[in-house]
Amino acid sequence: MRLVLDGLAVTLDGRSIVRGADLVVEPGELTGLVGPNGSGKSTLIRAAYRALRPAAGLITVGGDDLVRLPPRESARRIAVVAQENPAELDFTVEDVVLMGRTPHKRPLSRTTAEDLHRCAESLERVDLGHAARRSYATLSGGEKQRVLIARALVQGSRLLLLDEPTTHLDIRHQLDVLHLVRELGITALAALHDLNQATEFCDRIYVMDGGRIVADALTPEVITRVFGVRAVPRTQYAFERLKEDP
Numbered sequence: 001m002r003l004v005l006d007g008l009a010v011t012l013d014g015r016s017i018v019r020g021a022d023l024v025v026e027p028g029e030l031t032g033l034v035g036p037n038g039s040g041k042s043t044l045i046r047a048a049y050r051a052l053r054p055a056a057g058l059i060t061v062g063g064d065d066l067v068r069l070p071p072r073e074s075a076r077r078i079a080v081v082a083q084e085n086p087a088e089l090d091f092t093v094e095d096v097v098l099m100g101r102t103p104h105k106r107p108l109s110r111t112t113a114e115d116l117h118r119c120a121e122s123l124e125r126v127d128l129g130h131a132a133r134r135s136y137a138t139l140s141g142g143e144k145q146r147v148l149i150a151r152a153l154v155q156g157s158r159l160l161l162l163d164e165p166t167t168h169l170d171i172r173h174q175l176d177v178l179h180l181v182r183e184l185g186i187t188a189l190a191a192l193h194d195l196n197q198a199t200e201f202c203d204r205i206y207v208m209d210g211g212r213i214v215a216d217a218l219t220p221e222v223i224t225r226v227f228g229v230r231a232v233p234r235t236q237y238a239f240e241r242l243k244e245d246p
């Protein structure tokens, strides 16, 4: 499902945070969004899942104007793995994942066997099959992130927005998440900090700086201009996920 931002502007507390952003996420592609701290990546992504109202511009999802879609319909189309976690009340991991089913169900309807089956399946995919009954609040940051990815999976949406999905993850789980998103073949937009990973996993990369999209490719020249560092080619370890656990 294609996501298009056309001249998106977001103002927060009178400050212009995102300005005239044009961006296209093509169906089935993983698109990366990189940029220095404070460049506006999270704000852009929050507008794209309707947590913030744009000051100007148009967001379309599958060809429809996002602000005109019924909220249930936009919740069905778009799944989110954001930095902020669900309120840390006494939810089990399973409860948090089941929240992903909400847009598919009538209000106050019971959890079905199918809901539980999908929940178990998606927890397996993020390597947390054993943790369904644990308290969400007691998990590590990385485990919480994987639970949120499982929640996005049960939601079954065709557009996935990820705000720094690998931040708390160790290298193996970082690779798992990025491989998983690619394997799903789901349309995805991910704010990422690791430029090498963005280059390796993303079909296309947009670069933000000062609230604007300033490039749609990550070249050494762009990296220097935007991040103020020189990109030096070096021989380094490349980490590949093992098929089996060691």
Ligand SMILES: Nc1ncnc2c1ncn2[C@@H]1O[C@H](COP(=O)(O)OP(=O)(O)OP(=O)(O)O)[C@@H](O)[C@H]1O
Binding pocket: 012, 013, 015, 017, 035, 036, 037, 038, 039, 040, 041, 042, 043, 044
């Ligand atoms: N509610 C708010 N009111 C005013 N300014 C805000 C608000 N929320 C965020 N900002 C500012 O907007 C700017 C962009 O923030 P944003 O979180 O979108 O950047 P980011 O690129 O995701 O950064 P990071 O890489 O550090 O996560 C920052 O300067 C931030 O301080």
